[in-house]
Amino acid sequence: MAHAGTVDRVDAEPEEPQRLAAEARDRVRFEEEALALADQVYRVARHIARDDADELVQETYARAFRSWRSFQPGTNMRAWLLRILTNLNIDRGRRQQRAPQMQPLEANDYFLYDKLAESGDGVSDEDKVVERLSQDDIVSALSAVPHDFRDVLVLVDLGDFSYADAAQILDIPVGTVMSRLHRGRRILKRELADAALEEAT
Amino acid sequence: MNDPCAHCEEMMQPYLDHVLTEEEVVAAEAHLAECTDCQRRYKFEERLRIYVRKATDERMPAALKEKLAALRIPLE
Numbered sequence: 001m002a003h004a005g006t007v008d009r010v011d012a013e014p015e016e017p018q019r020l021a022a023e024a025r026d027r028v029r030f031e032e033e034a035l036a037l038a039d040q041v042y043r044v045a046r047h048i049a050r051d052d053a054d055e056l057v058q059e060t061y062a063r064a065f066r067s068w069r070s071f072q073p074g075t076n077m078r079a080w081l082l083r084i085l086t087n088l089n090i091d092r093g094r095r096q097q098r099a100p101q102m103q104p105l106e107a108n109d110y111f112l113y114d115k116l117a118e119s120g121d122g123v124s125d126e127d128k129v130v131e132r133l134s135q136d137d138i139v140s141a142l143s144a145v146p147h148d149f150r151d152v153l154v155l156v157d158l159g160d161f162s163y164a165d166a167a168q169i170l171d172i173p174v175g176t177v178m179s180r181l182h183r184g185r186r187i188l189k190r191e192l193a194d195a196a197l198e199e200a201t
Numbered sequence: 202m203n204d205p206c207a208h209c210e211e212m213m214q215p216y217l218d219h220v221l222t223e224e225e226v227v228a229a230e231a232h233l234a235e236c237t238d239c240q241r242r243y244k245f246e247e248r249l250r251i252y253v254r255k256a257t258d259e260r261m262p263a264a265l266k267e268k269l270a271a272l273r274i275p276l277e
Contacts, residue, residue, distance in 0.1 A: 024276050027274070028276070031273050031274075035266075035269060035270060035273075038261060038266060038269055039260065039261050042259070042261035042265070043257075043258065043259060043261075046257075046259050047257055054262070054265050057261075057265065057269070058265070058268055058269065058272065061269045061272050062272050065272055065273055065274050066274070108210060109210050109211075109213050109214065109242075109246070110210055110242045112245075112249070113241070113242050113245040113246070114242075117241075126241060126244040126245040126247075126248050127248055129245055129248075130245065130248045130249055130252045131252075133252065133256075135256040138252070138253050138256035138257065139256060139257060142253070142257060156218075157250060157253065157254065158253075158254055158257055163218075163220070181214075182214050185214065188253075189249075
């Protein structure tokens with residue numbers, strides 16, 4: 001089409017439908033790609049926003065479809081969508097109920113294993129020890145982790161995002177991602193230990 | 202480093218996240234090779250991560266998927 005404009009300047013107009021058609025194609029491609037990621041977005045949303053996840057995912061997609069032009073092709077769309085989602089979550093004030101400062105009893109990293117191993121007739125096979133936790137234990141323990149820690153934990157450990165992606169999504173420094181992640185994992189394990197011990201008694 | 206197990210514990214999360222330097226990996230693995238206690242705990246942590254991931258894997262309701270598709274902006 002390069003020659004089209006060279007003949008006569010006025011014929012800029014016939015190009016318009018072509019431009020629109022190309023844009024429509026880009027938009028459809030964008031929408032399809034975004035929808036293909038919906039399961040993964042939902043999975044993260046479910047553990048960031050619990051019962052509000054459905055609504056939040058819909059808001060996220062509504063916004064994404066409206067502002068599709070601000071997505072840079074070739075960059076990580078899943079991260080882009082989750083950035084919208086976490087921002088919406090903050091805007092909605094869902095994070096106001098900031099958890100009180102955690103008590104210093106996060107325990108150490110080996111705490112959960114030690115607790116489970118000592119409560120289980122001396123069986124120390126790692127798979128069996130893990131299986132002492134039920135799915136419900138895990139879901140409720142995760143929801144008991146305070147928001148700031150949980151967001152990072154969910155993005156990295158369930159969503160497979162790198163530290164750098166999580167930092168970008170949440171707009172916090174990578175160092176903060178690392179410290180929240182490590183602390184979040186410890187808090188999760190403490191919650192799991194509590195749940196497992198309760199069941200044992 | 203007077204307590205190698207305490208040091209090994211500190212290395213566990215970054216080890217499993219694959220963010221240690223090569224030397225740190227070598228050092229951690231050298232300790233793991235001779236310490237079954239730490240080895241068990243590392244294995245447990247690895248299994249736990251997989252287990253947590255499985256336990257939290259929720260499929261998106263089909264109705265929601267349809268709602269998302271309906272949010273697409275129709276072509277003129």
